[in-house]
Amino acid sequence: MGFLDPDRLLPADPATRPLARRLYDAVQGLPIISPHGHTDPRWFAENAPFPDPAQLFVTPDHYVFRMLCSQGVPLDSLGVPRIDGGPVETDGRRIWRLFAQHYHLFRGTPSRLWLDHAFAEVFGLTERLSPANADAVYDHIADCLSQDAFRPRALFERFNIEVIATTESALDDLGWHRMIRDSGWSGRVITAYRPDAVVDPEFPGFAANVAALGVMTGEDTATWGGYLAxxxxxxxxxxxxxATSSDHGHPTARTENLSAADAAALFAKALAGQCTADEADAFRGQMLTEMARMSLDDGLVLQIHAGSHRNHSAQVLARFGRDKGFDIPTRTDYVRGLKPLLDAHGMDPRLSIILFTLDETVYARELAPLAGAYPALKLGPAWWFHDSPEGMRRFREQTTETAGFYNTVGFNDDTRAFCSIPARHDVARRVDSAFLATLVTSGRLDEDEAHELAHDLAYRLAKQAYRL
Amino acid sequence: MGFLDPDRLLPADPATRPLARRLYDAVQGLPIISPHGHTDPRWFAENAPFPDPAQLFVTPDHYVFRMLCSQGVPLDSLGVPRIDGGPVETDGRRIWRLFAQHYHLFRGTPSRLWLDHAFAEVFGLTERLSPANADAVYDHIADCLSQDAFRPRALFERFNIEVIATTESALDDLGWHRMIRDSGWSGRVITAYRPDAVVDPEFPGFAANVAALGVMTGEDTATWGGYLAxxxxxxxxxxxxxATSSDHGHPTARTENLSAADAAALFAKALAGQCTADEADAFRGQMLTEMARMSLDDGLVLQIHAGSHRNHSAQVLARFGRDKGFDIPTRTDYVRGLKPLLDAHGMDPRLSIILFTLDETVYARELAPLAGAYPALKLGPAWWFHDSPEGMRRFREQTTETAGFYNTVGFNDDTRAFCSIPARHDVARRVDSAFLATLVTSGRLDEDEAHELAHDLAYRLAKQAYRL
Amino acid sequence: MGFLDPDRLLPADPATRPLARRLYDAVQGLPIISPHGHTDPRWFAENAPFPDPAQLFVTPDHYVFRMLCSQGVPLDSLGVPRIDGGPVETDGRRIWRLFAQHYHLFRGTPSRLWLDHAFAEVFGLTERLSPANADAVYDHIADCLSQDAFRPRALFERFNIEVIATTESALDDLGWHRMIRDSGWSGRVITAYRPDAVVDPEFPGFAANVAALGVMTGEDTATWGGYLAxxxxxxxxxxxxxATSSDHGHPTARTENLSAADAAALFAKALAGQCTADEADAFRGQMLTEMARMSLDDGLVLQIHAGSHRNHSAQVLARFGRDKGFDIPTRTDYVRGLKPLLDAHGMDPRLSIILFTLDETVYARELAPLAGAYPALKLGPAWWFHDSPEGMRRFREQTTETAGFYNTVGFNDDTRAFCSIPARHDVARRVDSAFLATLVTSGRLDEDEAHELAHDLAYRLAKQAYRL
Structure with missing residues (x-):
């Protein structure tokens, strides 16, 4: 275990820790179900070695580089590519030293937990990263990465991943997935349908994207009917x-249930680039309802990831593009937003709509009451900024009393940082074991129930909710 | 105590639990003051046996049936009556079996605490409800219900209820209350004035209701003056x-303090069915201020229960009607909403306005600062979805530092589930004892003060605030 | 220590308390850095004795008198001066007795912690204030106040204050500060630039204030350019x-980045008293961006204290004026509000903008993600109503995982209650020690890191962030 505390994240109080430990011990070795995330299918298709420690841990991880950025480290110096192709740091060792110099910034953050876990469990390191050992750690990881045992498929197997879902654009040809399938490798890597580029009138190139969708499908996507087809x-x-799910990342939780004629007219405006901001939001909302309807036919689970103000910094967007750590949560209204969709299909138990939020104030006020009533709704786990020990604890404390456990869907790692996957599931299993143990020692749950729940939360509910 | 943990809800840590236990022991046997709730006065008037276990625990309890509904159990199958009078399940035993099959859904919820407490303490059961023992439990409870000791008045006395308030529409003739009074029974059952039907322009039949109010009172309710009279x-x-209180369940916390002429004009519009949604909200807000003014004369405490989005599901409303578990909390603004009323009467210490919220974000930000300044304001306890161990803890943690304890009013059970009343008060007494003990062991309160406060919170403050 | 628990605010559980104690012991004696507050520089200039116990602890402290007011004690009877100069209680002993009679109201509040700490540590009292000992306590404190050891400068030195910032209006001549400097006393008392009176078009006398600013500076403040100069x-x-900082108390977090022409036009409207409420808010927002720009030149740190609904009670404002305990927090949107300023200057690491909030819901949702990305942003400590053990704990639990510790700036006492300063810093040091110890015992931090952080949070970060 190296420098990791074997009892980390379990309750400190001596009356609760042993039970939490027993619960955790029973689930810590379960296979990983990863029903939503952003790993790159190319890794598993090509099975090439990961390039270098900085490319693995720093440059692609917006959790990591935004923290360094917040303390004045330029993104260029961390190798983050520029939109204009201009020069950025490419020397992995220099990037790594910068990272190690600032490693103290991660104290108290989940990134620190994930990184330490990967360093210790994946790479066998035995001491905390520091400026003093930066080079030695870099060399050690680089050496590992050159070995076959650290290639993507080997790590996939070592991580005990039973199934992992990636997320692809509706316009993706799924070539990497095809290559995985054709390779005969036994790892189960599935895709998920993410149509932002063709359902969001404000997405760059929306009309062209919709036209491309027409070409790909042989449908006349200039018409509302053809577009839906x-x-x-x-x-x-x-x-x-x-794929067993679609995924939708909208700025609000708005839904609409327009007549076909009104929807067609709005679609025409969107294609013509004439939507106001409000109309664009309405169109996205209409498409959620359409997706729910399609789901009744094809059974894909509908994931709604609402409430991110994307690309908040105009400067960062202009220089480095999207997904660079400057997506900021906003207040989100699920009660009014979801009503049109729920009035149409919310009582249908065949439907599985999984709600995510970046606005924790809605856990107890909106999401738990909604999911605790509508058969079609389930609650996704604590998301993104809240995918952390305190965030997960708040999620359980604020949703369980109204929605119970069985309207939740287990854990999503939701990551593009491959080596963090075991760490993230481990954190979730520990936090849930701690929460369940607390319920038992406070007389709110029996121990046999806690054991059953620990297994449900770590494994079974994710498979069930995502139809895996 | 059967399968109930005698130390449930008390802090697990060994440094705090013994003190919490002492605090709880000193208040657990105090009489129940129930100043706000929804029990049926007919029970106490007729004193007839409760019909069967399903009718007692499942069919009328929206906490229970909405949770089963959320997992796909149709409300019809739980005996919830349909608006159109169409057939629903009537066999109590079949309903009970469905309930027992899904009892695991309540793990971690307050319903589970209340149900287990009632099963153990009221009916003497010694094991957890399960599919396996469903029939035996049903038979046992049914047998109890046939005994005189389980009739409403006997349970009232056994529950050690010193006083209980029901809630009646302004148009209710209070016939059951009259029957209770005329019966000579010593139990103190009082009413509370709930005028939604005649103050909310959006209430079904508003104009007819106002006319009926005129008939009942001999006042000309077609005029603003007559209506107020x-x-x-x-x-x-x-x-x-x-009655010592009125009660107002509004979608927002808006108040108004219009001139008499403006108020009269708005009232005329409301009667004519011509209010916009905003005007209807303004009229409700005006009536809160009018009720506060009447309160200065007659001394009735003014309760404001704001922020529920009633009947969120159009389908459920159409098929089963109101109060069927689909009322969802919303964000509520008390700072701007209450200002007109507070500017008019907020500094008057004769007034007692008790605020409730479904939006926990306002505890520390709005309600505690308001109640910690205005003499007219007090804070009602954690309400509805938040009437739970975690909810109550959050209420204390987020209100006490700014409002103190003495701007709160003890506990309300606010329930129509009669057998849950002792359980709910017990939960409140335990959570408050735990909170007080934590203050003592963290050096924020002396033990003698904690004992005084435990008694205040369990008993004295409710009597004082509600003038009982 | 008298009646103070030496382990107060440290975790009760025996696995964590000893470590928390060690962390606290190492920082409890560090000098006080007080980079933002409202003490009166006249105290240190004149070094006159404080008048009497009521004038020291009750009459000027809005935390104290609003709590008594909330329970029906008239502000007049506590000596709070009336706007119209009408009679109020002036007998310190009578005010003190009222205070002592109501001392139980402060149970569970931070005021109680601060008062008890001052009573015990500053005045050597050995028992809790009560109606029974009110007179004796009064006499004891009054006797102390007559001694040289209790004059402001002596207390300043005894409190181990390394530096304290007061806050003065842009129109203040800083005469008291001059007098302090000229006195040769070694105490470091600095000012801070608070321009509300000349940047807020809704401030009483705005145009006259701006004219006075012109007179003071020799600039033509009738023009936009002269005004900025x-x-x-x-x-x-x-x-x-x-001064190392400016300070801005705005009702919202709105910023603007208008063209010079648009800003000049808006300024002209403001001077003419023709701004709508929205335009006034826009002007204040523009001035935040202007201040940020000036900061790039002169290095003053920019503090934004947003979200207070000032003077909520019209009655209290009319009778007693501003700052009388009736400022109520409101919901505040930092994500949209700050975007114009951040788009202009948010990526500039030379800038230090410190954000404060009264809306705790933004900690995890908005402030931590913003400060965890933008180099120009830092988070001020839990503010005002949230400057309390539970409030500070929530601040750490909800900001650390996303922003880390190093995007925060240590503690501000932000007080005008001089004797509470050691108490407030002590509370912060204890709560942070408790939080850090919890991270260590839950395996999220190493002990050596916790010690370094305890020192950073108690001392170093405040000096660094405020450039002291």
């Missing part, structure tokens, strides 16, 4: 590569 | 049946 | 008296 077509295609 | 008349009538 | 002039003047 094209979605159905792509969803079926994605199902052919294992 | 009718309220004063009904409030006096309710006081005659013990 | 006058600010630069005053900022330099304040720097001459030690």
């Amino acid at each position: 094209a979605h159905r077509n792509r969803r079926a295609y994605f199902k052919g590569f294992g | 009718a309220h004063r008349n009904r409030r006096a009538y309710f006081k005659g049946f013990g | 006058a600010h630069r002039n005053r900022r330099a003047y304040f720097k001459g008296f030690g």
